[in-house]
Amino acid sequence: MIPFARLLVRRIALLIALLATVFVVVDLLPGNTARAVLGRDATPDRIAAKEHELGLDHPLPQRFWNWISGVLTGDFGHTARGRSINDLLADKFPPTLLLGGLALTLTVLASLLLGIWWAARQNTAMRLLQPATTMAAAIPEFVVATLLILVFALAAGWLPAVTITGRSGFPASPDMLVLPVLALAIPQIGWNTRVVRAAMVHAAQAPHVESAVLDGISTRAVLLRHVLPFALPTIVASFATTVGMVLGGSLVVETIFNYPGLGAVLAGSVADRDVSLIASVVALSGAVIMGMLAVADGIRAWSLRGRG
Template sequence: MAGPLSGTARRPAGGPAGGASARRPVRPALSAVLRTGGLLALLARRMLLLAVLLAAVFTAVELLPGDAATATAERGESAADLAQRRHLLGLDRPVLTRFTDWMTGLPTGDLGTSAHGESVAGLLSRPFPNTLLLGGLALLVTLVVSLALGCWAALRPGGKADRAISSTATGVLALPEFVVAVALVLVFALWADWLPAVTLTGADGSPASWRMLVLPVLALAIPQTGWNLRIVRAALADEAKAPHVETAVLDGLPRHRILTHHLLPGALPTIAAGLATSTGMLLGGAVVVETIFNYPGVGSVLAGAVTDRDSPVIAGVVALTGAVITGVLLLADLVRAWASGGRI
């Protein structure tokens, strides 16, 4: 990808000085976005989308064969015992009524009761922070590596490094998380014996050592790094065509200053949107990765809840995960609004 950074042109004599002419257009203050009420409207749309998703979860569990009463029944229970269990779990009520009752408790943090009589909030209080830790570290690795390699490629457009990075990113993003996880276990745990293949937990239910986080984090981050690396590179290439960037090149500004002061600010909304999309994919992929590495996250809880047809637990996981993704998407929307003149 050739672009302005690949040239060595200088502004002809008599042209504008390198100060004002090379400056990037100033963006409006974010407070203008907040004053318009657009933030509340955007948040309302996100919350409505989350509510629709939760309704779909309840409906999907209802369509599965069997129910929580039969799935958790002990051997030899009679039909009367099953009927009594269904009544205790509220399964004899319409699904819409059960969903409405569950949603009314959601604002207070009440996620309902599981099919085994446990509080869903208490059931998720330990594994969900572990999943957030795993996903957060993977997102951080994705951000740092994709930005570093994307900027490196953008400084030498069309060069060997640019071609190698782009080709590698294309191959990496096509790999599913479980394939990457198995390969990492094979190389670093079985062959090299550098890192543990399974996760052991401490007394507080979290991983006993930071070394046990390395392979799960890499298994999640590697595919998303390939995806975001291509986004960063494409965003920087598009921004390099902007007039203020071409002016900065003609003014003879150093490449690193053009990158940090002219390319990255303009590419930031696209990069933020890519990372926000990766948040959902990281949390979704964490379910598979946690199973492979025996990681103490919500993956095992969710798998058991699906087996038990436990709607409150499944919806609780979706609600917490959806709230995190909604927050990240909202942040990305604010970045886009700031960069586009306050329009959400």
């Protein structure tokens, strides 16, 4: 089996193991799905009937198998409240994907620019970027979101602090995306800028880079043509990891900004102990992350071509 296929099988196996863990953890949570859906005043007979309807009277392994066998055919099943999970994900995942995609794009562009500048101007950039990137990488997304709201929404009044959903299901105006995107991107920019700089500095120590400098090639050309291609595998691996961080952080940021994505869906599913919906969100997010990792693997393989 070729290495890429073996790696893909391993990632799929890890995702399935994660989904099984989700079923176990949710089953161990206090509370009852049927009671959460029917309310506190539900009689024992109604609760028992609802549990039978949802299949909660079956053993946990059987419930997991019934759910994942449906997923393999493209059917995520229904929520505990009877709504199609496929329809729910189709409505709520695109806004989350938009938010995460914008944050990832901003992270990639800003990290590359800042990291390359830091590598090229070690002394000048060190005084500014060393403390700034350390602080940005250390602060969680929800703290960054709170600070952004305090400064740009409440104090300055420049940007809205709450997202209003339009008829399309997306934010009603583009300015409502600014603060959520920044809240997601700032910590990742801090981390990835440091990775880009470290990878560039390490690649600059290669013999062919010294030869290019001695040949009188400009600093910009040396960085872009001789250093960046050799630093690319490390940089791409960091960006691929960032995809998972952005998707995970977006669920928290969406809740803070009342953003119309998967964040509210996941919060409601946890309150209802709706394991099928929780696992479906994890499965969809995991599939996106696996896809991005596959792209990253392809880029790394291309950048390493021809190297002994």
